[in-house]
Amino acid sequence: MCQFCHQHGEGKKWYLRAANYSEELLNDVKRRRYIEHFFRHPEGLPSGAANLTRLNKMPAIVRGMIIPVLVGRQKQHHYGQVLPLEDVADVLSMTTSVVRLACICRHSTLKKEARYCYGLSLAPGGGKILEILNELDDTFLHGPETGGLEVLTPEEALAAFRKHDDDGLCHTIWTFQTPFIGGICNCDRADCQALNISLNLRTPVMFRAEYLAHIDEDACTGCRECFSVCHFGALEHSHTSKITRINPQQCYGCGVCRAVCPTGAIELFDRI
Incomplete structure (x- = not known):
């Protein structure tokens, strides 16, 4: 808080x-x-x-x-x-x-x-x-x-x-x-x-916002659409697993990445 x-x-x-x-x-x-x-x-x-x-x-x-x-x-x-x-x-x-x-x-x-x-x-x-x-x-x-x-x-x-x-x-x-x-x-x-x-x-x-973004790896297709709207450099993509993850140290919790995710894999959770 x-x-x-x-x-x-x-x-x-x-x-x-x-x-x-x-x-x-x-x-x-x-x-x-x-x-x-x-x-x-x-x-x-x-x-x-x-x-x-x-x-x-x-x-x-x-x-x-x-x-x-x-x-x-x-x-x-x-x-x-x-x-x-x-x-x-x-x-x-x-x-x-x-x-x-x-x-x-x-x-x-x-x-x-x-x-x-x-x-x-x-x-x-x-x-x-x-x-x-x-x-x-x-x-x-x-x-x-x-x-x-x-x-x-x-x-x-x-x-x-x-x-x-x-x-x-x-x-x-x-x-x-x-x-x-x-x-x-x-x-x-x-x-x-x-x-x-x-x-x-x-x-x-x-x-930062009172939240952190989280990506459901089972739902993520690795399309990297979310990279196009992240202003904070909080997204990391694994070329090997084809999965995108959130870096909690960089995430500001704005949540705009959710709007472009085609599978709805991104959610916000309370920042602890």
């Missing part, structure tokens, strides 16, 4: 605690300013990654002292966790409305709008999240190449997440001034700064 489950979830999954989505948390001026700054300045993401690239070239003893400090600060402000689709469904069942907006990571890397992020609200019509986003100006959210913000029902959002799951995208949930949970994104390793920072730059900015 992750650190946030103990600190912000009363010993249960922290992202299933309704208090962490409370509209009252958005009355906090510091939190609102943080959210506004986050979306006004998408250029901060690649510059932060560039700084970590330079840090990774330093001696291990230096990185060993600096990275824990950076991660500790990140947990206070903007930190996430991988979720499988069924936990996304549980989160959406607690919400009243969802705001779909452009992904800030993809904007910073691709310089164009790609709608993979979903702001969560316990209030109808997008709630205070929509209010804050609508107050922004001179940002990519209101630029000439955007189509504005969309308010979805939880059911509409879940249908979109099912499509993202089929496309092999990893679902991640995020805080904005912890413990407030502001939204869920759908990530891939090529465009997502969080995955790049966590996996390539060795600075974790999100927890």
Whole structure:
């Protein structure tokens, strides 16, 4: 069980605690300013990654002292966790409305709008999240190449997440001034700064899911379709036995490999 489950979830999954989505948390001026700054300045993401690239070239003893400090600060402000689709469904069942907006990571890397992020609200019509986003100006959210913000029902959002799951995208949930949970994104390793920072730059900015994937070797045909969607390098294939296995040290428990398995050989189990 992750650190946030103990600190912000009363010993249960922290992202299933309704208090962490409370509209009252958005009355906090510091939190609102943080959210506004986050979306006004998408250029901060690649510059932060560039700084970590330079840090990774330093001696291990230096990185060993600096990275824990950076991660500790990140947990206070903007930190996430991988979720499988069924936990996304549980989160959406607690919400009243969802705001779909452009992904800030993809904007910073691709310089164009790609709608993979979903702001969560316990209030109808997008709630205070929509209010804050609508107050922004001179940002990519209101630029000439955007189509504005969309308010979805939880059911509409879940249908979109099912499509993202089929496309092999990893679902991640995020805080904005912890413990407030502001939204869920759908990530891939090529465009997502969080995955790049966590996996390539060795600075974790999100927890693994509360699950591990497992392959039923009797059902596995060794087709390796699952390799096409694993973002974490968690799959290993035996050429001799023609069987694919999960490396538990690498698996983040996102579960997207299940969607492409033609025999249904992959399941998720609670991480122990």
